[in-house]
Amino acid sequence: MGSCSSHAAVIPDLDNIRRETGFSQASLLRLYHRFRALDRNNKGYLSHTDFQQIGALAVNPLGDRIVDSFFPDGNHQVDFSGFVRVLAHFRPVDEEDPGMRDPKQPEPLNSRMNKLRFAFQLYDLDRDGKISRHEMLQVLRLMVGVQVTEEQLESIADRTVQEADEDGDGAVSFLEFAKSLEKMNVEQKMSIRVLK
Structure with missing residues (x-):
């Protein structure tokens, strides 16, 4: 049994993804496993077809539009960083004082x-x-x-x-x-x- 950090080494560009999305390393690891489970053919990216495996999206009236949000600019595939970038919009807002945020950093x-x-x-x-x-x-x-x-x-x-x-x-x-x-x-x- 390896530690969480040893498993995190398999996530490409982990530190940049953490900074950009605000996800913890543990959350990114869980999301990476979910990404890999959806990527049944181990392509390293997801297609529209891969998202059709998610039952909650299939019954959501806006499911197709949500899936389309993973594929901006007509792309037909999304890698892990693009996957978590979209999911980061649904991350709960931190309770920290907004005045503490560095104004030079992106929102x-x-x-x-x-x-x-x-x-x-x-x-x-x-x-x-x-x-x-x-x-x-x-x-x-x-x-x-x-x-x-x-x-x-x-x-x-x-x-x-x-x-x-x-x-x-x-x-x-x-x-x-x-x-x-x-x-x-x-x-x-x-x-x-x-x-x-």
């Missing part, structure tokens, strides 16, 4: 703003920096299925965009999206406790 991936950016891109399908009525309607269709009529969905999409759209351009920008969620506890709702 943590699990910060409120980065969590909001992650959520925003789940809606902004065409990556134009705005959530259109059509994009909002698509997400609503995914989330409620056939339980609501098309007319009701259109009304909800119209009202949602209209309430958030402060500049009157008929779409929701990231800043408008963030402002519309300012009272929501995004830090808690977008956290998975096992990702410490």
